[in-house]
Amino acid sequence: MNELIVRSGGLSTTVQDTGRDGQYAIGMPPSGAMDQYSFAVANALVGNPPGAAALEATYLGPELEFTDPRSVAVTGADCDVAINGEPAPTWAALRVSAGDVLSFGQVRGGARPYVAVGGGIDVPLYLGSRSTYLLTGIGGFHGRALAGGDRLPLGEPVGEAPVAGTEVPGELRAEFPDVTELRFVAGLCAYRLTERALASFVEVEWKVTKDADRVGYRLRGGSLEFVEREQPFGAGRDQANVVDLGYPVGSVQVPGGDEPIVLLNDAVTGGGYATIGTVISVDRDRMAQARTGGRVRFAPVDVETAVAARRERRVRLDKARAAVSAEQR
Amino acid sequence: MSASEVRLPPARYEHGGDEFVFVELDQEMSLEANLKAMAITGALRREDIDGIIDICPSNASYLIRLDPDRLHPADLVDHLRALEHSAGQLPDDHAVRTRIVDVPVLFDDPWTRETLLKFRDRHQDPSATDLEYAARINGFTDVRALIDAITSAPFLVTMLGFVPGLPFCYQMVPRERQIEVPKYVRPRTDTPERAFGYGGAFAVVYPVRGAGGYQLFGIAPAPVFDLAQRLPDFADDIAFPRPSDVLRYRAVDRDEYDRTRTEVESGQFRYRTREVEFLPAELLADPDAVNTRLLEVLYR
Numbered sequence: 001m002n003e004l005i006v007r008s009g010g011l012s013t014t015v016q017d018t019g020r021d022g023q024y025a026i027g028m029p030p031s032g033a034m035d036q037y038s039f040a041v042a043n044a045l046v047g048n049p050p051g052a053a054a055l056e057a058t059y060l061g062p063e064l065e066f067t068d069p070r071s072v073a074v075t076g077a078d079c080d081v082a083i084n085g086e087p088a089p090t091w092a093a094l095r096v097s098a099g100d101v102l103s104f105g106q107v108r109g110g111a112r113p114y115v116a117v118g119g120g121i122d123v124p125l126y127l128g129s130r131s132t133y134l135l136t137g138i139g140g141f142h143g144r145a146l147a148g149g150d151r152l153p154l155g156e157p158v159g160e161a162p163v164a165g166t167e168v169p170g171e172l173r174a175e176f177p178d179v180t181e182l183r184f185v186a187g188l189c190a191y192r193l194t195e196r197a198l199a200s201f202v203e204v205e206w207k208v209t210k211d212a213d214r215v216g217y218r219l220r221g222g223s224l225e226f227v228e229r230e231q232p233f234g235a236g237r238d239q240a241n242v243v244d245l246g247y248p249v250g251s252v253q254v255p256g257g258d259e260p261i262v263l264l265n266d267a268v269t270g271g272g273y274a275t276i277g278t279v280i281s282v283d284r285d286r287m288a289q290a291r292t293g294g295r296v297r298f299a300p301v302d303v304e305t306a307v308a309a310r311r312e313r314r315v316r317l318d319k320a321r322a323a324v325s326a327e328q329r
Numbered sequence: 330m331s332a333s334e335v336r337l338p339p340a341r342y343e344h345g346g347d348e349f350v351f352v353e354l355d356q357e358m359s360l361e362a363n364l365k366a367m368a369i370t371g372a373l374r375r376e377d378i379d380g381i382i383d384i385c386p387s388n389a390s391y392l393i394r395l396d397p398d399r400l401h402p403a404d405l406v407d408h409l410r411a412l413e414h415s416a417g418q419l420p421d422d423h424a425v426r427t428r429i430v431d432v433p434v435l436f437d438d439p440w441t442r443e444t445l446l447k448f449r450d451r452h453q454d455p456s457a458t459d460l461e462y463a464a465r466i467n468g469f470t471d472v473r474a475l476i477d478a479i480t481s482a483p484f485l486v487t488m489l490g491f492v493p494g495l496p497f498c499y500q501m502v503p504r505e506r507q508i509e510v511p512k513y514v515r516p517r518t519d520t521p522e523r524a525f526g527y528g529g530a531f532a533v534v535y536p537v538r539g540a541g542g543y544q545l546f547g548i549a550p551a552p553v554f555d556l557a558q559r560l561p562d563f564a565d566d567i568a569f570p571r572p573s574d575v576l577r578y579r580a581v582d583r584d585e586y587d588r589t590r591t592e593v594e595s596g597q598f599r600y601r602t603r604e605v606e607f608l609p610a611e612l613l614a615d616p617d618a619v620n621t622r623l624l625e626v627l628y629r
Contacts, residue, residue: 024383024394026568027490027536136493136537136556187343188351233504234358234388234530237511243358244497244531246385246392246490248345270387270490270497272512272529272542278346281397306347307397314398 002154004117007063009146010104014214015121017053019265020129020139027269030249031131031139034214034265034288035112037313038076038174042116044321045073045093045168047161052120053130055146057113059291061104062146064115066096070154071118071161074102076174077110077289091173093324095164109176110289119155133266134214162324172320179205180290182262183301183309186277188251189242193276197224197257201276201298206260208294214266217287219296223258226274236272244272250279252298262287280306282313337362340413342406347397350405352413353390358530362389363487363499364419364609367573369409372416378408386572387488388497388531421610429483429575429627431601432534435586436460436476436547440521445545451515459544463510463527476580478508479546482620483577484532486570494536494554494568498576501616516542523549525578532578536568550581550589551598559596575605575623603627 016039019032033039033056043052055062061079066072074081074090081088082103088094090113096102107113123130123141132140141152190198204222211218226239235241240255247253247263253273254260262279264287279287280301290296301309341353352369355362363386370386373393380400385392395405437460449455454462464475484498500507512528517540520526524535526543535541536554553570555563562569570576581589592598603626612619 021382023493024392025385025489025572026493026566027495028493135539136554138493138556185344185346188345232355232357233507234499234509235356236509236529238514241512241529243356243389243529244387244488244491245353245390246351246387246488248349248351248392248394250346250348268491269385270392270488278344278349280346281348303344303347303402306344307401310347310397 002068004121004152004154005065005067006146006148006150006152007065007101008148009150010057010062011060012058013055013062013146014132014134015053015123015140015152016056016131017129018051020127020131020133023127024269028138029133029265029267029269031133031214031265032129033114035076035114035174035285037285037317038112038114040317041091041168041172041320042073042075042114044324045075045162045166046071046116046118047157047159048116048118048120049158052116052155053123054114054116054121057104057115059107059111061113061115063101063103066100066102067098069095069097071157072096072102073116074113075168076112076114077107078176079107079113080105089167091168093162093164093166110174111291112288117154118157118161122153122155135266166324168320169323172316172323174285174289176289178295180286180294180296181299182279182283182287182296183299183305184252184277184279185303185306186300188248188277189274190276192226192242192274193254194225194227197226198276200224201260202300205295205297208290208292208296210292212292214264216261216263216267217290219260219262220258224254224260225257240274241272242274244270246270247275248278250281250284251275252277252279264288280309282306282309337365342409344402345392347402348394350393350395350402350409351390352409355389358389358499359504360485360499360501360609360613363485366391367425368419368423369412369416372412373409381405385490387490388499419609422608423610424606424608425573426604426606427573427575428602429577429605429623431627432549432576432578433551433581433585433589434525434547434549434578435583436580437472438548438586441524441545441548444517444519444521444524447519448513448517451513451517453511453514460546463508463544463546466510467508475508478506479532480578480580482616483575483623486572486574486576487531489568489570489572492536492539494570495533496553496570496574496576498532499530500532501575501612501620503616510544512542513544516540520545521548523552525549550586551593551600560593560598562600569600577624577627601627
């Protein structure tokens, strides 16, 4: 079996795929790549099937040494990439030989680069997925972030990879706007906020705090007031408390009224804080590329718009796949 | 049963973005709301509808995760509304078949005591322990009386979640005998693994070490979560508790705690578990009689 030698793990690099479905009811979140679009395009660039496991880095990518010839591609956040110290393009199909070293510079835009390798990262499946869930140490490479000295097992490439040099057209790459717009469906326990607070939630430009990871992003920038009420039995006394309920991935909770938390792929799956709406699935890709100190805004949409946005992403992904497919050449 | 009957408000259907539907059966906690959530989610599971990924019964609500590419969220809501009418009304002879489980707990243990003392600045009453505070605000004469109340009647597992395997447990006693405590003013950053906590009207055992906001009352010697699946009770599943399980929290002394820890560590431990059946209608009408019978089955 061939391996990928991890010379340095970067800041926090984990093995991720499309996610672990069907375990939410016992409290296990789906995990999986935070930016599913960039993840899927990276796999397409190396000729992998759509759900093959890849690496998700955060801010600073890993340093990886190859032990055999492979296809490799880096997508997601905007960063410098080098092979043996020579600059290499991102959003492009690359070819490496045994002994070649892939390394990263700090990200300039976005937060999370994705690295796909032909054949995929072949860590064992755990409950149907290779995704890492850091909180309880499940899946991925021994349930943790990569560290120098790790040797990642690689799968056998299936099918043909796009030829080296194939690039994803600019308009089909991820974007990193100054202010990330997050469409969200208001509701769940939105009745707990005053109308003024709900209005200010979408008017305020929120700043991403340093408490921003795969579990969720804590935001600051405004203050939201609750409708005064006699607390219902079983909730606990605080105005922000409700009887513990299930939290959707993407849901926005407001523990103190002044620090909304958007729950993401490694989220806690339930709890007793009022939740006021849910970021639509497509825009979790954008949120994954929002960084500490970055700004986000919320735009209310209905569920039809959320479903339509999903269709648009699929069309965009099909275009990206068509643009790089091996058969086209 | 009329005196204690709770009339549930109309259910609220909400979209959690495009991948989730949330249904709130009541803003308040009650056995009625939970039993209804279990009945509806149970019926939904049996239907095995394409596009439904997860069915998560919660305390007084439930959450469905779906794949919108296969099932339109609005269509699911229509279906759930219909199900509420056909499956949500529990007939008097409706029976819940489940397990009753003996869960040992060492109350007022040194480990959670050390943790809670570390986080006094986040607590409602920095001068008392969590047990002393909870006993006082619930009108008990002392900590012993509070522990007696917790161990005297079993709890229904009304929800799993937060992290894998964490059981939210609601005591099977009438509202006026329910213990209720607030969550910490600000959540702790640390909680020992297997800590026994109480928040709102819910008792929990924390599966893993980590953050937490519930009052800390004790620690369980046996795990509720076993990633390595080393213990026989975890052969099929990394989480032991299941929704609708009935857990009896039993106070143990330090000797039994240590003995049980040794059994866990050598892989010998098994929960004392019995199959049981109870009628929700009977439970609501005469909880003490049902609880007495359940405990008899458990310790027979």
